[in-house]
Amino acid sequence: MTAALRNRTAPALTVLLVLVALGLVAPAGPAAAAARVDVVGLDGRAAVAADGTTTLTLTGTGFQSVPSAHGGIYVLFGWVDTTGSWRPSQGGLTGQDLRYVPDSESADNAGHQRFVAFPGSDTAAAANGGVVDADGTWSTTLLVPGARFTATDRSGAPTEVDCTQVTCGVITIGAHGVKNATNETFTPVDVVLPGAAAPAPAGDEPDDATAPEPATSGAPATAAVPSPGAVRVGVDSTTVVQGRVVGFTGQGFTPGEQVVAALAGGLAALGPLVAGAHGEVAGVLQLPADLRPGTHVLGLTAAASGAVAEVELTVVADPVVAAAAAGAAAEPPVTTPATVAVGVAALLLVVLVVSSAATARRRRRAAGAAQPALAGAR
Structure with missing residues (x-):
């Protein structure tokens, strides 16, 4: 490098190093991978x-x-x-x-x-x-x-x-x-789709060169009216905690009809839900905080077809609430200056009442003894 070239590039390198040091220019790094x-x-x-x-x-x-x-x-x-x-x-x-x-x-x-x-x-x-x-x-x-x-x-x-x-x-x-x-x-x-075979792994060619017919046509199929017993309900878990929620799905209802989800006895309900184009519904039911632990029946009832789907749920007590209740029962009563003051005041009131009653009795006895003496003096 000639002296003249060094004289021209040195100031530029100095400026670049200062910018990098100040964070205004960052050296190139690997590009971040897309999510x-x-x-x-x-x-x-x-x-x-x-x-x-x-x-x-x-x-x-x-x-x-x-x-x-x-x-x-x-x-x-x-x-x-x-x-x-x-x-x-x-x-x-x-x-x-x-x-x-x-x-x-x-x-x-x-x-x-x-x-x-x-x-x-x-x-x-x-x-x-x-x-x-x-x-x-x-x-x-x-x-x-x-x-x-x-x-x-x-x-x-x-x-x-x-x-x-x-x-x-x-x-x-x-x-x-x-x-x-x-x-x-x-x-x-x-x-x-139901009955469809899993596709062959990538790179494998099918033995039959004939292309299969498409699984669906351009127009959606018309859903049939459900027959008795055809509807069904599923839940994310059959064991649920009182006061929390249970998610459910239902299938087989008449498209467009209204469906109500409810616990037997009307303890909790959700709806009406509108069945989708293929007779499906989905929802999340809030359980009462005081719901009795044990077995309860969740039912989906359709308004138009009258179809009913049911599933049994096992309700358990909320462990957080139960632990808090047990802790509260185990704690001794708390004594504060206010409670002590109330207790002392109540005790003084009792003493005052008893003392007043005793004084009144003594005065009555003294008055009764003085009356015969006065009568004899006359």
Whole structure:
């Protein structure tokens, strides 16, 4: 390098080093991997059953983890409008641009929605899907009630979704109102129709070169009116805790008819629910806090067809409430200055009353003895 070239480049190198030191220019590093979700479901692949419940095992990588930040990630199953901006960070609206299986946002919901919290978040107590690790990974399970469900928007307006006709999958978005573009993903999931064989592994060619007929036509099939005993109900767990909720799904009802869910005896009820295009309903029933432990029957009753589906639930006492009651019974009475003062005042009042009564008796006796003496003096 000539002296002239060194004289021209030295000032530029000096400026670059100063900018790097101040953090205004950062050396190039490896690009962060995009967030993704790996799905394992029916037959060990990313698939769900068209009818019946499927449990998906999910693993997320490349997500943003914000220590001690509010919220985290909602994990959902449903449909998104991939032709437009379905992402909430880009203005996507629930019920319009993205639709998913409804569930409560409590920690003990039916499992159709999961909340994965940021580490140390103020909302971590409500998390039912774990925590986003510092490296952006997380894992949880998701309960999918079937390929057909009724989604709702924020105002409660219902929309039917048929995943045999549209592409559905696992959705992740920012939780508790926090929009986070980095953590918004959609992972398509296959739907396996009844009687359909599992697909061959990738790379294997079928023996028969004839292409199979498509499983569904362009028009959805018309659902039949349910026959007696055809309807059924499923719950996320048959053992439930008093005062909490139980998630349920029902199938086989007449599309569009109203269905009421209730515990026998009218101890709790929900509805009316409107059966979807394929006769399905889903909901979360709040159990009374004073519900008697033991066996109770949850029934789904249809208004139009009169069909009834029932399932037995075993209700157990809330362990938190029971422990608190036992602790309160074991604690000795608390003595405070106020209670001591009340006790002393009550004792003084008793002494005063007794003393007054004794004085009155003595005066009466003295007066009675003085009267004969006065009579003799006359």
